[in-house]
Amino acid sequence: MESERRSTIFIPVDEAKEKILDILSAQSAQLASLEELMVKFATAIPGGDAEGHRMYHELVIKREQKKLARTEAIIEKSLAGLVWSGLVAVGSAIWYYIQHKLVGGN
DSSP: OOOOOOOOOOOHHHHHHHHHHHHHHHHHHHHHHHHHHHHHHHHHHHGHHHHHHHHHHHHHHHHHHHHHHHHHHHHHHHHHHHHHHHHHHHHHHHHHHOOOOSOOOO
């Protein structure tokens, strides 16, 4: 078995400290911006009542679903009525034809 050869990169201690401090500084800036964003989210909800806000949205969604179901039912019933009207019209036309052309009615 061949022995593994590892190379080690030595960074001077002062340079390593500087890099670590740079990384910590960048992370602190990111954390500060995330905390600012959390405050914006927390204050975006009216009255600070997140549960009430969620319930309001659920209520609006249910209301819109009922409105959509009602609209779909109206369209379905209207189409069914149109189909029946068409069938009655075709049936009446056939009845008229049979009476006046084939039977010789008035």
